[in-house]
Amino acid sequence: MRNHRYLILLPTLFLWGCIAGKYDAPEADCEGEGPEVNITFSGLKELYGEAVMRITEPLVAEGYVVSDDRAGNFYGNLYLQDTPESPREGLRVDLDIRDAHLLFPVGQKVVLNLQGMYLGKSRGSYAVGGVYANAGGNLSVGRLPASQVKFHLFTGCDLPAKISPVKAGPEQLSDVMIGTLVQLDSLEVAVKDLCTSYAVRGESVTERMLQDCSGNTIILRNSGYADFQEVMLPRGSGTVTGVLEKYAGKYQLVVRDTSDVQLNSQRCGGMVLEECGEEETASLRFVRQLYSGEKTPLPEGIRVNATVISDRNSGTTPGTVAVVQDETGGIRCVFEGTHSLDRNDRVVLDLSGADLEVKGEGMSITGIAAERIISVAEGDAVTPADLSVSDDLSSYESTLVRLRHVQFDHDEHAYSGISLLTDCVDYAGVYTPEEAVFSGESLPSGKGDVTAVVSFKDGQPFLVLRDTADIDFKAEREDCMEGTDLMLTEYVEGSSYNKYVEIYNPAPHSVALRWYALGRDNNGDGDFGESYMLPLAGEIGPGETRVYAHTRALIYSGEIAGAAGTPMSFNGNDQVVLIRNGRVIDRVGVAGDHNWGADTTFRRKTGVAAPNPGYDESEWDMYPQDDVSGLGER
Template sequence: MKKVQIVMIMLLMGTLFSLSSCLKKDFDAPPDTSTIDPNLPVNMRIDSLKLRMATSGSAKRIDSNWTIYGIVTADDRSGNFYKQITIEDSTGGIAVLIDANSLYSKYPIGRKVYINLKGFYFGYYAKLPQIGGVPDNTGSMSSIPQSSVDSFIVKANFPNPLPVSRFDDLSQLKTVNNAMINRLIEVDNIQISMADTNKTYAAPPTLSSGTNINIEDCNGNKMIIRTSGYASFQAYNVPNGKGRLRAIYTVFNNTPQLVIRDTADLQFNDERCGSNAPTVSVDSIRNLYTSGSVVVGSYQIRGVVVSDRSNNNIDSKNMVFQNGASGIVLRFGAAHQFDLGDSLVINVSGGTLSEYQGTLQLANVSTSNAVALATGISVTPRVVTLSALNANFEDYESTLVKVLDVTTSASGTYGGSKTITDPTGSIVLWTFNTATTTATFASSPIFTGTKTLVGIPGQGGSSMVKQLQLRNLQDVQ
């Protein structure tokens, strides 16, 4: 009888073993080896997933039995990516949120992975596409629980060549490029913008969770690198040269931003854009102009800012720059931060010389091409009569001059055009008082009596009227 019972137990165990073999999961993780690719069937591409699951609202649950694959292009080793990896196939990239630390030990950059998407969620963080877990009460997508990871994310072979999208400059990336979101990009001839070259990659996390560093190419196209305050390289100084940049292309709402994996992504070992440009005088640049528009070659100029942006009697994008007895209006692409008395060296390579309402200006100059040498530098104005100024106007244009014994019959305030006179002649005193630009002293009562005026000669209006502009009320002496 005992023998029969033993036989029955063995038969029952065999049956159970057989049943358990038939119930084997479709997505068991393969052995943790870098040489095996299980070649699981893939029925969804990353770009198609984004199209099918696109939503402007809360994250959407994936109920279809879809499988994607990708090569890991970013992990959490440096801390600049937190509890997430980024993967990329031949069609696109996607961020994968995982509630675990040290993901790089399982999913290092270069590992191929398969992901069974059924039951996960697709959504956005500030328009950045992501795969994650069940949304929380606020609708924000949570991370995939660590307990579910091995059942749905299958490791394959490692390493693999990284998919890299290469660009000659930033022109195709500086506005949102949807095809590149969450993809690894590479751009040559990139440098940190001059204003940020004295910074570290990020402020400490006690001050900010992340920091933007401005970068540019040699054509003046600009973007930002975003770095976490928790990155292991947060306190490192940014490189000051020029070279190859690799990064993950991301967005924050409508702003594209680049996120590097570590400092090796910035190979900035070459000289900066235009650093070999010869230094010439402002007068030499002025002499290049003939008519129309003239593109300047490879040059840099030194001088001192003689305009005063703080008192607004100049367009916020303009700056008057003087070297010796010559000056010129520099026209930047955006409002600049250079103050009266700043001594600068400026790379003006590729700038455009033209006349605006009669005044020669040099446009298409990047503020990042200006390097501050000193501050508080005084330029001595040249004393000139109004008769001599009018007769030799271009010799004095955009330089600091002093006119003695000046009177005016005008009344009211400084704003607009007022005629001033000295014993030899007269000229228009122009003070901005427009809808877009208003001098801080435009509403101040105009001077009375006889004064000495310091100002900057220029021309303006459709009639190209010769005029003198004060920088501030200290110019009335």
């Protein structure tokens, strides 16, 4: 049995003088025993059906005060949670009294005599109190009359407990937390509500949007009658503590006063706003985070201050495009017309009226009007980030990078189009448009450093040179593959769908496969189209093999590195090739509609140590149909 020593309503008679005339206060009595608690908040909520109900049983519950109406953001509502720390449930108590904080300060334990009170639920929140009939004649929970409060709410004689808010993120909130005190970290006022006050004067409710660095949001609900309603919202990032509520299916925080809002740290993405009334100077990281997954209008008045890293004069970037970078990242800017921004210019852009879009070229700010170029000054060159070929270029989109100790995979063709840089282990693609002034020049031989802008083409990351001075080769070119390359070593044209191809790495080091593909033509026509291609992935070590198969092949029980339908549906009169960066480096089969390989297994002779882009039958041994005895071995 849980009997409590209690004080009816007030710890001192002095406080009653502050609210004189509302109702009479009984004598303070801490010697008697209070009513026995016999139901939890959870158990109380289980009693609720579909409509407001009057509690007729002698039920008693207890909780701890978490709300505070001192600053006027709460009015007529007292919020209780079942424990001071790690609460399981919360409950709203509607009371028709002012200055409830004098009677029920934060942390005060309150015993509820529920018999005769009404229980209801609205907007996901359970409440007890009095009752009233709405315009439709239906009953709703209302404020318990002041004269009835002393019969239903009792305070314990202990000092108020310390309330510890539950720490969570917006995405971790749940209905069971409604009515409890929560603290959300890494929040900031959304851009659309920056430089606004907590509430609109005289309006009962003003909603402001808070968000975290991942874009999760929650509403900050404030009263236009709160003492702090005209105070400007903080512009930084930090924690917000408040009572959790829910309205129209969305969670809301109600703070007790401005001390619950501690937004004093740097905003997500480094956005800086010195004074309200001035345009924001946003970091490019912050701007990129505004993208909503589709074309996104940018907030009015937001500005960026960044350095141009692209070069319009060389033709590597269109005259309507400039790639800019600041300390937090970079982005592609698309203007409504040609611009005059040069490499290393420090530019301030007003992004009002512009949009964020993601297409094959990556993320871009589009629709920038010429008059939105606020200022241009000569700036310092951006220091490139040093990367290796195997680093994920997409993480450095629209920034300047430098790859060290690399060389072009093939130096016998021109810059134009796609070429490969390699460190003899992995590859990185370089794209040079035909419009570039140096596109017709031959790629340089040698080995060294390459500086470039990370851009996208057809959704894939590539390096874009500004000019040939971005290449600094001082060492001699290395024969990475020691005169060889990956090669085809077995071809199985078996029965039904039993089609297999084996590749082998004769090089003394591992090779990344992402720039390689298996392909075939149709009846020897020499057209190795995209639908006949099987792109390779992963890595192949020195002396290792990889086996690729038709998706419905059955007779080989070894490991399959990849499978496909159409690319592996050869029938003995189709040429099969191994391709690297669009170039055929090895081949089995002859051109023309000849049944050169029908119902046969071809196995490369072990003495052949290099690929051959032209088929030579003498390099192969032939075996009967469905012979896979050597597949996966070399």
